[in-house]
Amino acid sequence: LRVLLAELVRVLRAHPQLVDLIAMRVLAGPAGLTLAERALAALSAAGFSDTVSGQLAGHAMRTAMALATDDVVDDSGMSSAEREEHLRQKRAMLAALPGAQYPHLIACADSMTYCPDPDEFFALGIDHFVAGVEAMAARR
Numbered sequence: 001l002r003v004l005l006a007e008l009v010r011v012l013r014a015h016p017q018l019v020d021l022i023a024m025r026v027l028a029g030p031a032g033l034t035l036a037e038r039a040l041a042a043l044s045a046a047g048f049s050d051t052v053s054g055q056l057a058g059h060a061m062r063t064a065m066a067l068a069t070d071d072v073v074d075d076s077g078m079s080s081a082e083r084e085e086h087l088r089q090k091r092a093m094l095a096a097l098p099g100a101q102y103p104h105l106i107a108c109a110d111s112m113t114y115c116p117d118p119d120e121f122f123a124l125g126i127d128h129f130v131a132g133v134e135a136m137a138a139r140r
Contacts, residue, residue, distance in 0.1 A: 001042045002130045004035055005060050009122050012068035017076040019065050026061065046137040056133060067125040072115040087113045 012019050026032035036057060043053035068074065071090075075083045094102075094109035105112075115121050 001039060001060070001133060002126060004039050004042070005064060005126050005129060006122075008035065008061070008064040009067055009126060012064050013073075013118075013122065015076075016068045016074040019069050023061060023065055043133070046133070047140045048137070060129060063125065063129045067122055070121075072113060073118045073121055
């Protein structure tokens with residue numbers, strides 16, 4: 001599942017502006033069908049029912065979409081200057097919050113607006129999803 005999700009993220013990450021179109025058409029060709037079949041087989045082998053396997057496969061797709069289009073890594077919809085200004089404003093808004101009320105948001109303002117290592121960002125998101133599926137499988 002981890003390998004399949006990483007491959008999906010790799011493809012979506014290369015074309016974040018097309019994520020919605022890719023998601024709508026992923027099952028329209030042999031590559032997407034094979035990817036989905038392998039994911040469903042892995043989930044079935046982990047003991048999930050067909051219903052839950054289908055739902056988890058859908059969640060995996062939405063997770064990959066969210067990772068590929070997160071504003072800290074996706075600059076496809078704006079110029080470099082526009083993106084920098086967007087992220088600067090987002091960071092400034094977080095940093096200006098009342099410290100007593102939002103100390104964690106202020107402390108994490110940089111990591112919530114700038115991504116020094118996109119590969120690490122994507123790996124963390126994939127690990128998070130897979131760990132959840134593993135925990136669910138272990139409870140079965």
